[in-house]
Amino acid sequence: MPRKVTSACAPKAPLEERPLLTLEKAGELARLFDVLASDTRLRLLHALVRMDDPYMGDLADAVDMKPQAVSNQLRRLVDMGILDTHRHGSHVHYHFVDTCIAKLMYHGLCLNDEAHAHRLVSAG
Amino acid sequence: MPRKVTSACAPKAPLEERPLLTLEKAGELARLFDVLASDTRLRLLHALVRMDDPYMGDLADAVDMKPQAVSNQLRRLVDMGILDTHRHGSHVHYHFVDTCIAKLMYHGLCLNDEAHAHRLVSAG
DNA sequence: TCATCATTACACTGAATTGTGTATTGAAGG
DNA sequence: CCTTCAATACACAATTCAGTGTAATGATGA
Numbered sequence: 215m216p217r218k219v220t221s222a223c224a225p226k227a228p229l230e231e232r233p234l235l236t237l238e239k240a241g242e243l244a245r246l247f248d249v250l251a252s253d254t255r256l257r258l259l260h261a262l263v264r265m266d267d268p269y270m271g272d273l274a275d276a277v278d279m280k281p282q283a284v285s286n287q288l289r290r291l292v293d294m295g296i297l298d299t300h301r302h303g304s305h306v307h308y309h310f311v312d313t314c315i316a317k318l319m320y321h322g323l324c325l326n327d328e329a330h331a332h333r334l335v336s337a338g
Numbered sequence: 339m340p341r342k343v344t345s346a347c348a349p350k351a352p353l354e355e356r357p358l359l360t361l362e363k364a365g366e367l368a369r370l371f372d373v374l375a376s377d378t379r380l381r382l383l384h385a386l387v388r389m390d391d392p393y394m395g396d397l398a399d400a401v402d403m404k405p406q407a408v409s410n411q412l413r414r415l416v417d418m419g420i421l422d423t424h425r426h427g428s429h430v431h432y433h434f435v436d437t438c439i440a441k442l443m444y445h446g447l448c449l450n451d452e453a454h455a456h457r458l459v460s461a462g
Numbered sequence: 463t464c465a466t467c468a469t470t471a472c473a474c475t476g477a478a479t480t481g482t483g484t485a486t487t488g489a490a491g492g
Numbered sequence: 493c494c495t496t497c498a499a500t501a502c503a504c505a506a507t508t509c510a511g512t513g514t515a516a517t518g519a520t521g522a
Contacts, residue, residue, distance in 0.1 A: 256371075260364075270498075279481085282501095304488075306500095318442070376509095394468075407510075430468080
């Protein structure tokens with residue numbers, strides 16, 4: 215079995231052709247989106263994309279929040295399998311396990327911009 | 339006003355090149371993802387993609403939930419600007435305002451599948 | 463107008479989440 | 493060994509949210 219880093223999402227059957235999401239599948243997916251359903255986590259993830267191998271303190275500075283709060287959220291992201299860590303001296307660095315989550319964030323951002331434009335057009 | 343369904347998201351600057359999300363922007367985006375951070379809403383949206391112009395009762399049947407609960411969630415989706423409604427007799431039909439949200443769901447689903455495969459490979 | 467059914471509004475309960483404050487762990491350096 | 497600082501664990505208070513049960517609205521048909 216080839217050891218391959220997934221950076222793109224494999225093409226799958228479109229939504230219309232899939233059987234209705236089971237409760238279990240829907241629950242998994244909901245937990246995934248829930249990761250991105252927080253302004254704090256979104257900003258942390260964005261900071262991670264922008265910075266090069268930052269450690270926790272860097273991220274706390276970037277989002278201007280207390281280390282405890284940032285550590286809490288980062289731990290959630292690690293538990294979810296979104297991020298991974300490695301120590302360097304007394305500092306703990308964070309990095310993405312899979313960049314797909316960033317792509318998802320990007321898609322959401324585009325959609326949000328679209329919605330804004332749409333509203334401006336239709337509502338004036 | 340031309341009746342046009344927007345189905346593609348405009349290309350934008352990649353995440354790395356954008357300034358760090360402001361609290362406001364991050365909040366908007368978080369609310370967007372929060373819509374998809376619920377197994378019930380995901381299944382309702384999926385049912386909407388699969389069915390042709392369903393009304394509330396259809397959707398309640400599809401997800402096997404009480405009409406009140408379904409109506410609550412649908413109302414949230416309408417308030418968010420994700421769905422729109424039109425009456426047909428005593429029935430209220432729901433449809434997407436913009437299919438981008440479905441694309442986002444699709445991306446999330448792919449990512450979830452990928453993560454599963456990944457886990458199977460690395461953890462055995 | 464009246465009866466009936468579909469849909470929605472409203473108040474409520476239980477569960478989950480976030481950031482805070484405090485205490486603890488862990489590593490670097492004298 | 494001891495001090496110092498980074499990072500985390502833990503309990504707590506405030507907030508948010510989903511589904512339930514009941515009541516109200518709205519349309520259909522006699």
